[in-house]
Amino acid sequence: MTINIEKVERYIAAQSEEVCAFIYDLEGLNKHISSLLNPLPESVQFYYAIKANSDEQMLQALLPHVYGFEVASMGEIIKVRSISKDVPIAFGGPGKTLTELKAALEHNVSLFHLESQLQLDRLNWLAKQQGKVIDVLLRVNPSFSLPDATLQMAGKATQFGIEQPELELLLEKVADFEHLNIIGFHFHCISNNLNETTHIKAVEKYIDTALQWQQQFNLSLSTINVGGGIGVAYQPEQRAFDWSHYCEQLSLLLKDYPSINIAMECGRFVSAYCGVYLAEVTDIKSNHGEAFAVLRGGNHHFRLPSSWQHNHPFKIIPREAWPFSFARPELSDSPITLCGELCTPKDVLAKQVQVENIRVGDVVMFEKAGAYGWHISHHDFLSHPHPERIYL
Numbered sequence: 001m002t003i004n005i006e007k008v009e010r011y012i013a014a015q016s017e018e019v020c021a022f023i024y025d026l027e028g029l030n031k032h033i034s035s036l037l038n039p040l041p042e043s044v045q046f047y048y049a050i051k052a053n054s055d056e057q058m059l060q061a062l063l064p065h066v067y068g069f070e071v072a073s074m075g076e077i078i079k080v081r082s083i084s085k086d087v088p089i090a091f092g093g094p095g096k097t098l099t100e101l102k103a104a105l106e107h108n109v110s111l112f113h114l115e116s117q118l119q120l121d122r123l124n125w126l127a128k129q130q131g132k133v134i135d136v137l138l139r140v141n142p143s144f145s146l147p148d149a150t151l152q153m154a155g156k157a158t159q160f161g162i163e164q165p166e167l168e169l170l171l172e173k174v175a176d177f178e179h180l181n182i183i184g185f186h187f188h189c190i191s192n193n194l195n196e197t198t199h200i201k202a203v204e205k206y207i208d209t210a211l212q213w214q215q216q217f218n219l220s221l222s223t224i225n226v227g228g229g230i231g232v233a234y235q236p237e238q239r240a241f242d243w244s245h246y247c248e249q250l251s252l253l254l255k256d257y258p259s260i261n262i263a264m265e266c267g268r269f270v271s272a273y274c275g276v277y278l279a280e281v282t283d284i285k286s287n288h289g290e291a292f293a294v295l296r297g298g299n300h301h302f303r304l305p306s307s308w309q310h311n312h313p314f315k316i317i318p319r320e321a322w323p324f325s326f327a328r329p330e331l332s333d334s335p336i337t338l339c340g341e342l343c344t345p346k347d348v349l350a351k352q353v354q355v356e357n358i359r360v361g362d363v364v365m366f367e368k369a370g371a372y373g374w375h376i377s378h379h380d381f382l383s384h385p386h387p388e389r390i391y392l
């Protein structure tokens, strides 16, 4: 999906002060999520990982479509429960405390992704006190190799999941956890994979491994969570993840496993496209032979580009009005670095990118900014005003 540019231009034209805003297109999101869910096989339970963008408007828009929401904190549980008392919630994350687990049970969380023996011990203890038996998936940090992706959470030393040899030892004593019902495994191993062929191969390996454990340890599995991690092509030379090809391959694969539900928990691929970040150019200068455009905004609002050290895709929206008698700085047919207003050289959103023309007063529109934008940023560093956040 691409955001409606006319609506963005109308918003910009109506501003009397320097533009700084996130604009999210809910109508576009609605169409996008339908296009993601329609080709999926029926046995797929599609969760939205709300960490990518947990605004109430997003959750409300997605609620009629998704099977459930994946959360990673008590705050996220409360956000979901404030829009629905009963939508399924899957609770993941490496740092679940006793307090959080207890509160999650009170908030009717239906599925727990457990990441260590201690998490099993804690939840089993709580469930025993409450006379409950709770459905859990064990999060695996596999020993097998995984596809290339921008971020790798497993298949190597990280804080995530239970490493395969330790997990196999744990599975020998599942009977000790009388109040936990181990209904499957959770594999969120990679993030931002653009290659649907390697992704489906990884899913196949997850299923194979889980079913092998089912046999070896006499388990009764109903669910295998294959995580999120579907990538967004931020760079012009990158090929986009082919979702329809992926769904075709997945449908073929799942024909062989009619009794297993596959859970997915995607964040980026759901919400990235529905948002843009607008930042007005407030100065243009040259330093040591390089040009810089300073923006009303920066990585305190939109940390993704500096966090990933990439040039974020953008368009320049020209504005003709210049009501001053002093000169309007501009630059044509040159490389320029787009940087934010913070007092740190790290505040860069695109480095030495070629532009046709850029002037002070124009607005830079960063695209694909609906996921991991505002929600991963350090909003109050330097105490600049927050961006407006508009839901169309």
Ligand SMILES: Cc1ncc(COP(=O)(O)O)c(C=O)c1O
Pocket: 049, 051, 052, 070, 092, 093, 188, 190, 191, 192, 227, 228, 229, 230, 265, 266, 267, 268, 269
């Ligand atoms: C456990 C878990 N599941 C799902 C996601 C969503 O991943 P993505 O946005 O890559 O789809 C994340 C992201 O960090 C995660 O940590």
